């Protein structure tokens with residue numbers, strides 16, 4: 001009997017050893033032979049007169065744009081006078097654009113701007129560059145090193161609300177267009193510039209109306225580029241080179257209104273449970289029960305694979321073997337807010353209101369939850385999960401607002417438009433790696449899904465880990481160098497969009 005057990009154990013151990021050796025071999029082989037998704041930057045044809053310098057005039061225009069306090073507060077509550085001023089300022093600052101017979105300008109939804117620059121080849125589908133005129137309000141003004149609406153230049157940086165979100169792309173694309181038109185350039189492909197005025201409150205009166213206008217015109221758009229993920233410096237562990245993240249998708253969102261109504265009364269005779277207590281328990285359950293970690297099921301995994309060959313060895317091994325290490329990477333990702341946001345549907349408790357007086361038991365308690373929905377999940381799945389977690393019929397849960405995750409736009413070598421974007425990025429950042437990702441925040445592109453199946457979100461400035469907090473936060477800023485890159489990025493993009501969307505180099509047919 002004992003011999004039998006010994007034999008069984010030794011066979012099992014041998015089998016395990018063979019399995020382990022095989023797994024090890026696969027891991028080593030994949031690490032050594034994993035394909036590279038990076039392409040070498042296109043040859044540099046740049047000359048001095050093929051470059052937009054961040055000179056005094058251009059910087060002054062950008063500063064003036066930052067000084068306009070185009071704040072969006074709540075849906076439908078903004079700063080109309082400032083938006084009108086911004087619109088006038090744009091008209092005065094870019095006379096070549098506004099005087100060109102090729103350009104049609106429409107004010108849409110009262111304050112948003114839609115420009116159409118007529119291309120010479122009507123057989124080509126138009127494309128669209130998008131941004132927004134509005135900004136978020138300023139909090140903690142005392143902590144700013146320069147006044148938040150000053151556009152002040154300090155140590156090579158321009159400070160101010162809107163410098164990175166997102167007046168750089170609005171002004172940068174206008175500068176590029178003005179530069180090209182002033183040299184007599186007519187684009188081959190028709191180009192739209194779309195600037196919503198209420199992106200920060202979901203674009204219901206701006207981008208949504210722009211989309212309706214374009215739909216009425218029967219437009220189908222070749223590709224759309226909006227504000228988005230940046231060129232990260234130190235954002236991706238294991239990669240020392242800068243990484244340009246192209247947002248090929250975007251999380252959905254669901255804003256929930258939670259309400260509890262109970263009997264109020266005199267604070268001297270409380271019941272065991274109050275409206276405040278019941279709601280607190282519900283939201284505490286939501287916070288303690290995060291939505292499932294979905295890392296490895298979507299674009300976030302491709303993001304790592306695209307840069308795997310450029311990573312330091314341990315990271316390279318993990319990223320080229322996600323079939324095995326996905327659970328480990330998922331766990332690591334869950335540890336930091338910015339990576340956790342890529343791994344799961346997030347739950348942010350953003351408002352909590354109750355009570356009117358110290359000695360009155362509040363009959364009502366209200367909270368707001370801001371969920372950002374992972375591209376592999378859905379509005380329905382998130383709601384079902386929450387109701388199960390709360391599991392209390394006294395908590396009334398209503399959806400204030402929601403949007404499903406965005407469809408995933410084509411990416412990689414099979415997508416000529418993505419490759420064109422990649423090459424344009426490399427013209428500005430020759431040392432950068434380029435990888436697809438999804439946006440954890442939302443953009444106006446949520447209103448453009450019916451216009452195009454190729455929607456990208458990218459902002460051509462560099463962001464370090466410590467810059468993350470500047471976004472919607474204190475000391476938002478962009479370097480002069482980066483603003484110069486932004487202008488030149490749009491310049492190259494417009495020029496590149498006049499070349500055939502290619503084709504031989506990537507093995508595809510020319511397409512419209």
Ligand SMILES: CCCCCCCC/C=C\CCCCCCCC(=O)N[C@@H](CCCCN)C(=O)O
Nearest residue numbers: 199200201202228229230235236245441442443
């Ligand atoms: C491994 C990490 C790799 C991550 C790489 C990306 C790092 C992310 C860095 C920057 C993202 C910049 C995003 C800027 C766009 C912000 C858009 C925005 O503010 N949207 C608002 C819309 C509000 C609508 C009303 N709820 C939002 O999402 O809240």
Ligand SMILES: [Zn+2]
Nearest residue numbers: 165166199227
């Ligand atoms: Zn923005």
Ligand SMILES: [Zn+2]
Nearest residue numbers: 136165200472
């Ligand atoms: Zn924003």
